[in-house]
Amino acid sequence: MNKIFTLSPRLANQIAAGEVVERPASVIKELVENSLDAGATQLDVEVEQGGVKLIRVRDNGHGISKEDLPLALSRHATSKIINLDDLEAVVTLGFRGEALASISSVARLRLTSNTGEEESGWCVEAEGRDMEARLAPAGHPQGTSVEVRDLFFNTPARRKFLRTERTEYGRVEDVLKRLALSRFAQGFSLKNNGRVVHSWRPATTQPEQERRVAQICGPAFMENAVHVDIDRAGLRLWGWVALPTFSRSQADLQHFYVNGRAIRDKLVSHAIRQAYQDVLYHGRHPAFVLYLELDPGNVDVNVHPTKHEVRFRDSRLVHDFLFRSLHKALADVRPGNEPSAQEDIGAEADTASELSAQQYSPTEQPGLSFSAQRSEPSAVAERAPSWSPTYTSAGSATSKRPSMGSPASVMPPASDNETVPPLGYAVAQLKGIYILAENADGMVVVDMHAAHERITYERMKEQQQAQKIQSQPLLVPQAMAVSEKEADYADEFADIFVNLGFELERAGPESLLIRQLPVILNRANVEQLVRDVLSDLIEYGSSQRIQQNINEILGTMACHGSVRANRRLNIAEMNALLRDMEATERSGQCNHGRPTWTQMSLAELDKLFMRGQ
Incomplete structure (x- = not known):
């Protein structure tokens, strides 16, 4: 008795179905992708019982001719690729020619199509052990409809892995949403248990x-x-x-x-x-x-x-x-x-x-007073205290601050013909933590420490990059054992390490010497850092780990060097901070990702107090 025999077409297709047909959502993905490849501009999807009882996908695409319909249900039959060159530059979503054959082997599938060149369409079904195609005429406009019923009716073990109807429908919905995001020029609709749930019109603008x-x-x-x-x-x-x-x-x-x-x-x-x-x-x-x-x-x-x-x-x-x-x-x-x-x-x-940076950019000096920011300061601005925060190398702000509470130091709203800065003008400080400011839209609340931390951090990064990374040679080079592949990548990407202040030397097939490293990383676990960088280079062809480690140290320095909570600022100091925020990259978040400011519009404030109701 032979030990090797040929699988039946149905069993071969059912095995292939295990790769592409996992649940109703994967069936819909394959069918809708076929419709998109057929040039459809409108796709309508209908499901019942989460897609287990019924899946119907209808499109207005090119359609399939009568002669090609039986082939459409055959395994490895496709109109999308012909030779290897087509496979190496695939422009369609589907190309393997497995989907319809796999689906029809685990469900009752009916495919109806019309190319528009004939008065009526044709429908095809595959039945029996050898999945012979049965062709019959059927009325259908130009396009294709695929109806899939009783998914996994002949593979009960697969059906047991399906979840509840609600869960399966949720996955169907997620798949169609992803496909609708991929093609704005096409319209999509989804009907669940007879009710239209989504309808997305074509979106061209x-x-x-x-x-x-x-x-x-x-x-x-x-x-x-x-x-x-x-x-x-x-x-x-x-x-x-x-x-x-x-x-x-x-x-x-x-x-x-x-x-x-x-x-x-x-x-x-x-x-x-x-x-x-x-x-x-x-x-x-x-x-x-x-x-x-x-x-x-x-x-x-x-x-x-x-x-x-x-x-x-x-x-x-x-x-x-x-x-x-x-x-x-x-x-x-x-x-x-x-x-x-x-x-x-x-x-x-x-x-x-960089609009705001052009309008409200700092001068050559590290810090400046609020009145220096504007070409035509108001009379009140001229009477405001002439204070300018001075940023030291560690990023801290120092000043000679006059006494608080002078009425002259409060900035009034700008006149109608005067441009109001995006963050407006400071009016008060709350609990030594927040700056309250007024802009054209309403009230701005700024976390004083978080905002100054970002400003200081960005300036320190700029200084560090402008001066290039300061490196120091090691008196005794640090040896590290690596794989041959890691050593090869250290040679290939040596320029990346040099630009970031490292000097690596290959000491053998599976060993490296660290001869030089950035001064700022002299207390870091350098060997682990090098290993992580090499891992990134092997996996992604690029790495930012060294710069991230440097930035983490600069971020810690900026945090300690920034103005602390409960420090009293006068109006000029607060306005200087607001102007710096407008000119600083990423100033919407501090170094830890927390927001630095928020806006409350006049409409929101009115709603709080039920004004106009």
């Missing part, structure tokens, strides 16, 4: 796209998001990133697309995490809806059965582009340039994003 994003991700996301559009070196990144203050306890609001394909990629996640490193509160996760576009030949999408992962041909270039683009976008958000202004942050739009 940016306001329409933002409306769809708000419908899917929530209006709070759009209210706290910055639109980015950056094109450089054959790569384009566009979409929306949320401010660090709109962080999440889970990574549940992160959508990233590569050439329209939703992916979950370690390299992408690492680059985005590093971009938020300096501004995100510990343990929190950023929120974003981002789209990366590049030459299809520079990304391999055929690396995972579910097509959730990709491989970039130049991973270091992509990682660096994502990190630098998002790092700059977040840095450019400061008072006067909030998301509500809906300003795009792009590679060529630096002047727009």
Whole structure:
């Protein structure tokens, strides 16, 4: 008796189904992706009992001809690739030709289609052990409908792994939302148990796209998001990133697309995490809806059965582009340039994003008085105390402060023909912690210590970068044992270590010598740091760990050197701090990711006191 035999077509398809058909949501993903590849502009999805009883996907795409319908249910049959060149530059969402065959092997599938060239359409079903296709005429407009009933009816072991109807429907909804975010030009609808739950119209303009994003991700996301559009070196990144203050306890609001394909990629996640490193509160996760576009030949999408992962041909270039683009976008958000202004942050739009810095920029001196900020100070400003905070090398502020409480030191609102700074003018200090200011919209509350900590930190980083990293040679070089691969990467990326103040020398096939290191890291665990950097280089082709360690030390110094709580400031001191915030990158968050200021509009204040009701 033979020990090796050929599997039946149905059993082979059921095994393949284990990779692509996990639950109703994965069926809908495959079917909707086929509809999008067919050029559909409207996609209607209907489910019953969470998709276990019924899944119906209908589109108005190109349709499938009568001759091709039986082939559509065959394994490894596709219209999307023909040769290896097509596979190396895939532009469609699907390409393996397994989905319909796999689904029909574990459910009752009926496929009806019309190319529009005939008066009626045709429908096909696959039945029996050999899954023979049965063809019959059927009325149908141009496009395709796929009806899937009784999922896993013939594989009860798989059906037992399904969750409750509510859970399965929630996953269906999540999948369709991700697909609706990937294609703004298409309309989508979702009907659950006979009731229309979602209907998203095609969105071609940016306001329409933002409306769809708000419908899917929530209006709070759009209210706290910055639109980015950056094109450089054959790569384009566009979409929306949320401010660090709109962080999440889970990574549940992160959508990233590569050439329209939703992916979950370690390299992408690492680059985005590093971009938020300096501004995100510990343990929190950023929120974003981002789209990366590049030459299809520079990304391999055929690396995972579910097509959730990709491989970039130049991973270091992509990682660096994502990190630098998002790092700059977040840095450019400061008072006067909030998301509500809906300003795009792009590679060529630096002047727009630095509007407030141009209008209220500090002079050559480290600190300045409030009256020096304005070209035409009012009479009251001229009578205000002439105080200028002086920032020492450690970032602390010192001053000779006059006595508090002089009526002349309180700044009145600006006249109608005078530009009011984004953070307005200080009017008081509360409990030695908060600065209360008045701007054109209402009241601004500033956390004094948090704001000054960010200002001091950014200045220290600028000084450190301008002077380049100070290094010191070790009297006795520190030897460390590494793998041969790690030693090879230390040689290949030696320039990265040199630029950051390290000098590494290869002492053997599996050993390195640390001959020089940055002065500021003389007390750090240098060997572990080098190992972590090499690990990043091997995994992502890039690393920011050395700079992060330096920044952590500068952040600690800035925290200790900043103005402390319960220190009394006069009006001039408070206004100087507000002007510095407007000119400082990332001034919306302190070094630990906490917000530094908040705005209360006049309408919000009126509501508190029921004015006008």
